[in-house]
Amino acid sequence: MREQWYKSSYSKASGECVEAARSVSGECGMRDSRQPDLGHLMFSSMEWSTFVSSMKGTDTPG
Numbered sequence: 136m137r138e139q140w141y142k143s144s145y146s147k148a149s150g151e152c153v154e155a156a157r158s159v160s161g162e163c164g165m166r167d168s169r170q171p172d173l174g175h176l177m178f179s180s181m182e183w184s185t186f187v188s189s190m191k192g193t194d195t196p197g
Contacts, residue, residue: 138156138157138158138159138164139156140154140155140156140164140166140168140171141154141155141156142154142168143155146168151168151169152168153165153166153167153168154166154167154168154171156175158177161179161180162177162178162179162180162183163177163178163179163180163182163183164176164177164178165178
């Protein structure tokens with residue numbers, strides 16, 4: 136995956152957070168920002184939207 140990884144604006148100053156990236160095919164990746172070489176998880180755009188909606192407390196996309 137050669138996409139650009141982004142840290143959350145809610146990241147702690149100590150760097151303990153996850154990073155996310157979107158692939159050219161529309162999938163979303165997530166990895167540990169402190170150990171990026173250990174790999175990443177990939178999610179479809181629908182899975183990612185459902186996850187983000189659940190974290191925000193909004194309705195799950197249909």
